[in-house]
Amino acid sequence: MSKSDGQLQANALGLLATAALTAAYMAPALSIYGLFGPMTSQVGVAVGFVMILGLLMILPSAVSFGMLASEMPTAGGVYAWASRSLGPTVGVWVGLSTASYYVLTVFFPPIIFGQFFNDLLRLIGVPANTWTWLMAAIASLVITGSVTYRGIIVSSRLAFVMLMTELAVVVALGLTFLGVAIAKGSFSWDPVLPTTAKGGASGIFLALPMALLSMTCDAATPTSEETKNARRTIPLAVVTTCLLIGVWYVIGFSCFALAAPRETLLALAADKSANPITPLAAGVWGRFDVLVIITGMTAAIGALVPCSTAASRVLFAMGRDGTLPRWLGAVHPRYKAPWNALHIVFLATALGVMPVALIVGATPTINWWSNVFAWYIAIIYICANVSNVVYYRRFLRDRFSLSWNLFVPVIGIGAQLLVIWQLVIKELWNQGRFGRSAQLFIIAVAAATALYAHSRRRRRPTSGD
Secondary structure, three states: OOOOOOOOOOOOEOHHHHHHHHHHHHOOOHHHHHHHHHHHHHHOOOHHHHHHHHHHHHHHHHHHHHHHHOOOOOOOOHHHHHHHHHOHHHHHHHHHHHHHHHHHHOOHHHHHHHHHHHHHHHHOOOOOOHHHHHHHHHHHHHHHHHHHOOOHHHHHHHHHHHHHHHHHHHHHHHHHHHHHHHHHOOOOOHHHOHHHOOOHHHHHHHHHHHHHHHHOOOOOHHHHHHEOOHHHHHHHHHHHHHHHHHHHHHHHHHHHHOOOOHHHHHHHHHOOOOOOHHHHHHHHHHHHHHHHHHHHHHHHHHHHHHHHHHHHHHHHHHHHHOOOOHHHHOOOOOOOOOHHHHHHHHHHHHHHHHHHHHHHOHHHHHHHHHHHHHHHHHHHHHHHHHHHHHHHHHHOHHHOOOHHHHHHHHHHHHHHHHHHHHHHHHHHHHOOHHHHHHHHHHHHHHHHHHHHHHHHHHOOOOOOO
């Protein structure tokens, strides 16, 4: 790649495009398509309650993201905010954790794309197996790369089209499930009641990281330097989209939980090789279930775009500052996209997903990475909330609000500490080898990044520090 001025494309996104990227990142269809099965396997029909809990735990942090983005719109996001508020050493560690967090979001869509591709093959009478899944997963990365490498405008347009398409189908399917349940007299409030949770509190907390994965709403913050009037647009897109899509999740997951008797749902969720949504859709739509399969695949692409965009911008910001190799801070001279950072994102995804999924299957891979992802959600959102308090207290004392810069962040911190204690520490340990391997991975990466951040103290600080 030839040399460039190292600048992203400024003023490329308006409010609608930014909100579309954020909503596509939250993946309102893909999350239901991909996570309904794994969540049901953990918590049974009480998926709606888990989504309520996830929304309540994420919303305070969304406010902190908005408060900080209104003052420091930057591609670095939490990395830049923590560096300014908590010091360069902590900032580097937070930056590496943030980069890991965003890269992990890219892991899930290719898995789900491959599952729906196999469903499509079976529908048309073609044999499907692990290798057809693998080819489809790789193809999803290639398709996404052909868009994201061309810059933020093309990426946001595709995300918007995919978002509208998937929403139309998944909302129609959810309403169909609800209507059929009412007509058959099988409607109940069980999906939103904690008392119906399989495994009780343990099942709820094991399903919670997948709910949090669905609720993460901060994808707009790394695109701040490419957004018009970012100080207003980014906070509005983050908080509003979090609330609207979060409410949809509560309703949508609950409707899907009414699609079949509890025993049928659990049996479908236990099948590690197939997605349970396809047979559920076939039960009410017949051959029109092909729409679900197709939109499942397009929704995966729609989610991959903002996930890879966000991940690459954080790596770009750290490369530009010199806290990671500076070649990560290069942008393509024509498309103004951080190509080198995108290379790393897609390579990490291939290495992180393909071998594991080939060995243990798609659903266990989603469950394992979700367990790891719970740590990164918690720690990044804690850092965002702490930065909210410290930044306004240190640099904007005259505008410090007890409500928005203390009370709300403290609630957000408490919620995420609960996730770390109850899930990352207790529940993963109780899972045995499966959960403890995730804990070991978390500890190893956290220690390695801490050592790297400490080593930065001996170097001359860059302008980005």
